Amino acid sequence: MTAARDRATIRRRAVRVAAAASAGFYPLLYGAGLPVAALYALFAPIAMGLLSAVPGSGRQRASTMLRALPPALVLATLGTFLAANTPAAVGGMLLIGFLLAFAAVAGPRPAGIAPGLQLFYILACFPPYAPGTLVERLAGLTAGALLLAACEVLLPDPAAPSYRARLADALTVAARGAATGGVPPGRLRAAGAKLRLTDVPPAERPAGAGRTDRALEQAGRSARRLLDQLATLAEAPPTPSDPESAMLLDRVARRCTGSARFLRTGTAPPPAGALEEAMRAFQADRARAAGKGRDALPAVDVQRRQSRVLALAESARTVEIAVDIALHGRPTEPAFPPEQFWYAGLSTPRLWARRVVGNATFRSVLFQNALRTALGLAAARAVAGSLDLAHGFWVLLAVLTLGRTTAGATWRAVRRAVAGNAVGALVAGALVIGLGRHTDVYAALLAPVMLLAFALGPLLGLAYAQALFTLVVATAFAQIAPVTWRLSEARMIDVVTGSVIGLACGLLAWPAGARREVHRAMWGLLRSCAPLVPATARTLLAPSGGSRAAPVTLPGIHRLRLAEAAYAQYRAESPADREGDSADWHALLIAAHHVLLGAQWLPRFGLRPTPGARDTSAARALGTAAALEAETDRIASLLLAEPPGPAPAAVSDTTRATGPDDDPPAPLSVDLEVWMTSLARQLARVEASLTPAPGNGPPREPTSGPGPGKPGDRGR
Incomplete structure (x- = not known):
C-alpha cells in the first residue's frame, strides 16, 4: 500500500514538473523568441519541484514556492553580476551555499526548498557575463515558479492528517485507557507510535523554533510517554483496591478528553490547574497515611502503583499545558516548572536566535552538513571557472545532488551517477548525430522525455535518473542553440569533475557522517545527565522546609536536542554506514529523557521526609543515586572508547531502596525507587548493547525514533 502510494506521488510530481516546464519553455522560446527566459522557465520547475523536496499538500507547497520566489530572484540577480569575476563568484557561492544549507535548522520546508534556491544562483553565476539579460532571466524564473505553483494546486497530492489531529486521536485513546483500563497495551503503544516525528510527513512535523511548534512537539512527546505509562500500568499484576489511584486516573481521563476536544474544535477545556490540584491532593493523602505509621500504609505493590499513576498524571499535566501554549500562542495558566516550559515566555525572535546559536557549533550535524556543502560548491565553482569548463554549472549541480553525509554513501552515489551519465551521454550523442538540427523533432521529444525522466528516474534509481536527465538536457539545449x-x-566531463570534488569533500569533511558525532553527542548528554540523579535524590531527601528547587536541567535539554539531531541523521544514513555499530541509541535517549523529567517534576511532588522514611532508607537511596551516576559516567566513557571507571556495585541490586514487603517504606522512598529502578534497567540495556556477550551478534537497533514513550520504558 505504501509503495503504491509512493509511486502515485512520484507520477503526479512528474506530471506537475513536466507540465510547468513545458508551459513556460515553449511559449517563451517559440512564441516570444526569448531563449534565455525559456531556459530559466524550464529549470525553475525542475529546481523547485524535482531537485527540492518541498513537503506538504499542494497548497502548502505552492505557498512555499511563492514565498521562495523573491529570494530566488535576488540570488539570480546576485549571480548574474558576480559572474564577471571567478573569485567573487566563488565567495558568493561559499556564503550562499552555507546559509541555504544551514536553513535546515528552520524546519523541513526551508530545508526542502534550499537546493532549488542554490540552483538559481548556480545558473546565473557562470559566464557569459551578461547583465543585459537579467530581465529576461528573472522573467523566465518567475514564469516557471508561478506555473509550477499553479500545477501544485491543480494536481495536488492527498492531504495528510495534521499533527494536531494525530495528537487529538492519541489523547482520545489515552483517555479511554485511563478511564476504563480496558484498552490493550499494544493499542496504547501503537497510538503513541503514530506521533513519532519519523512517521509524520515532513510538512506536518512541529519542527519550527516558535512557541507553537515547540509546544506541539513537547505535547506529542509527553502524550507518547503517557500512552506507554498506561500500557505499563495495564501490564502490571493486579493489586488490591486503590480508590485514590482510580480517582486520579479518572481526572487524567477527563483532562485528556478536554485537550483532545481543544485540539479538534478550539473549545478550551477547564482551567489547567485542576489536574495539578488533584495530584497534590493525591500526594497529601499518601503523606497522611505515612504519618499514621506502618499500619496505615498500603501494601508495597499498591504504593508502587500509586507512584506510577502519579508519574503518568504528570505526563498528562505536561500535555495539557503544552496544548494550551500551542493553541493560544502563550500559556494562559502558570506553566510549571519553568525549565520544562522555558520557551513559553520568550519572543519568537529570541527563540529563533536560540535555535541558530545552539546549532552554530562544530558539534551540530546541521552545521557540519552546511559547511561541507558550502565548501564543495565553492570548490566546484573555482575549478569550473579556472578551467573554463563549458556548461560549468553542471559541475556544481553534481556536487549539490550527489553529495551525501558520509564518504561511503557519496562514493556509492558517484559510481551510479557516472555510470548513468555515461549511458545517457552515449544515447544523447547518438540522438544529436542522428537528428542533426531538426529542432522540430527535439521540440516534440522534450515534453515526453521530461515526463519519462521525472517519473522513472526516482523509481529506477540514481543511475537511471542521471541517464534520463542527460537526455532532457540534450533535447532542451538543442532547441536553444546548435549542438x-x-x-x-x-556534460560527462562536468559530472565527473563535480563527482570528484564532492567525493573529496566527503573524504575530508566529517567522512563518517553522523556516526562519530552521535557518539560525541550521546557522551555529552550522559555526562550532563549523570549529576542530576544524586542531585534529585538529595533534593527530595532534604529535611529543610520551604520550596524545593529542582536541579538545573537546561544544559541537559540543550545536549538532548543536539543528540536527537545527530541520531535522526544517523538513522537516515545508509545501513552500510552503520554496520558494526550495535549501540542502542534509542534506549540511551529514553534514559536521558527519564533523568531530565524526573529531575524536573519529582522535587515538585515528592513527599517530605517523614518518620516512615528512616535514615537507613534515605542512606540507601543516596547510595543508589551515586551508583547510578557512576554507571552513567562509565557508559559515557565506553562511547568514546575511554578507559571506564570502576564498575559500581550491581546497580540493579541497589535500586530497591525499601525494606521487605512486611516493612512498608515511606511513599518518598517508593517514588525514588520506581524512578531509579527504571533508570537502572535502561542503563543496563544501553551497556549491554555496547558490550555484547561473546558469541552473540550485536543487538538489533530498534526501528522507533527518539523520545520517551516506547516499549522498554517500564517506569517513570
Whole structure:
C-alpha cells in the first residue's frame, strides 16, 4: 500500500514538473523568441519541484514556492553580476551555499526548498557575463515558479492528517485507557507510535523554533510517554483496591478528553490547574497515611502503583499545558516548572536566535552538513571557472545532488551517477548525430522525455535518473542553440569533475557522517545527565522546609536536542554506514529523557521526609543515586572508547531502596525507587548493547525514533 502510494506521488510530481516546464519553455522560446527566459522557465520547475523536496499538500507547497520566489530572484540577480569575476563568484557561492544549507535548522520546508534556491544562483553565476539579460532571466524564473505553483494546486497530492489531529486521536485513546483500563497495551503503544516525528510527513512535523511548534512537539512527546505509562500500568499484576489511584486516573481521563476536544474544535477545556490540584491532593493523602505509621500504609505493590499513576498524571499535566501554549500562542495558566516550559515566555525572535546559536557549533550535524556543502560548491565553482569548463554549472549541480553525509554513501552515489551519465551521454550523442538540427523533432521529444525522466528516474534509481536527465538536457539545449555530440561529452566531463570534488569533500569533511558525532553527542548528554540523579535524590531527601528547587536541567535539554539531531541523521544514513555499530541509541535517549523529567517534576511532588522514611532508607537511596551516576559516567566513557571507571556495585541490586514487603517504606522512598529502578534497567540495556556477550551478534537497533514513550520504558 505504501509503495503504491509512493509511486502515485512520484507520477503526479512528474506530471506537475513536466507540465510547468513545458508551459513556460515553449511559449517563451517559440512564441516570444526569448531563449534565455525559456531556459530559466524550464529549470525553475525542475529546481523547485524535482531537485527540492518541498513537503506538504499542494497548497502548502505552492505557498512555499511563492514565498521562495523573491529570494530566488535576488540570488539570480546576485549571480548574474558576480559572474564577471571567478573569485567573487566563488565567495558568493561559499556564503550562499552555507546559509541555504544551514536553513535546515528552520524546519523541513526551508530545508526542502534550499537546493532549488542554490540552483538559481548556480545558473546565473557562470559566464557569459551578461547583465543585459537579467530581465529576461528573472522573467523566465518567475514564469516557471508561478506555473509550477499553479500545477501544485491543480494536481495536488492527498492531504495528510495534521499533527494536531494525530495528537487529538492519541489523547482520545489515552483517555479511554485511563478511564476504563480496558484498552490493550499494544493499542496504547501503537497510538503513541503514530506521533513519532519519523512517521509524520515532513510538512506536518512541529519542527519550527516558535512557541507553537515547540509546544506541539513537547505535547506529542509527553502524550507518547503517557500512552506507554498506561500500557505499563495495564501490564502490571493486579493489586488490591486503590480508590485514590482510580480517582486520579479518572481526572487524567477527563483532562485528556478536554485537550483532545481543544485540539479538534478550539473549545478550551477547564482551567489547567485542576489536574495539578488533584495530584497534590493525591500526594497529601499518601503523606497522611505515612504519618499514621506502618499500619496505615498500603501494601508495597499498591504504593508502587500509586507512584506510577502519579508519574503518568504528570505526563498528562505536561500535555495539557503544552496544548494550551500551542493553541493560544502563550500559556494562559502558570506553566510549571519553568525549565520544562522555558520557551513559553520568550519572543519568537529570541527563540529563533536560540535555535541558530545552539546549532552554530562544530558539534551540530546541521552545521557540519552546511559547511561541507558550502565548501564543495565553492570548490566546484573555482575549478569550473579556472578551467573554463563549458556548461560549468553542471559541475556544481553534481556536487549539490550527489553529495551525501558520509564518504561511503557519496562514493556509492558517484559510481551510479557516472555510470548513468555515461549511458545517457552515449544515447544523447547518438540522438544529436542522428537528428542533426531538426529542432522540430527535439521540440516534440522534450515534453515526453521530461515526463519519462521525472517519473522513472526516482523509481529506477540514481543511475537511471542521471541517464534520463542527460537526455532532457540534450533535447532542451538543442532547441536553444546548435549542438553537436560534444554537448554530451561536456556534460560527462562536468559530472565527473563535480563527482570528484564532492567525493573529496566527503573524504575530508566529517567522512563518517553522523556516526562519530552521535557518539560525541550521546557522551555529552550522559555526562550532563549523570549529576542530576544524586542531585534529585538529595533534593527530595532534604529535611529543610520551604520550596524545593529542582536541579538545573537546561544544559541537559540543550545536549538532548543536539543528540536527537545527530541520531535522526544517523538513522537516515545508509545501513552500510552503520554496520558494526550495535549501540542502542534509542534506549540511551529514553534514559536521558527519564533523568531530565524526573529531575524536573519529582522535587515538585515528592513527599517530605517523614518518620516512615528512616535514615537507613534515605542512606540507601543516596547510595543508589551515586551508583547510578557512576554507571552513567562509565557508559559515557565506553562511547568514546575511554578507559571506564570502576564498575559500581550491581546497580540493579541497589535500586530497591525499601525494606521487605512486611516493612512498608515511606511513599518518598517508593517514588525514588520506581524512578531509579527504571533508570537502572535502561542503563543496563544501553551497556549491554555496547558490550555484547561473546558469541552473540550485536543487538538489533530498534526501528522507533527518539523520545520517551516506547516499549522498554517500564517506569517513570
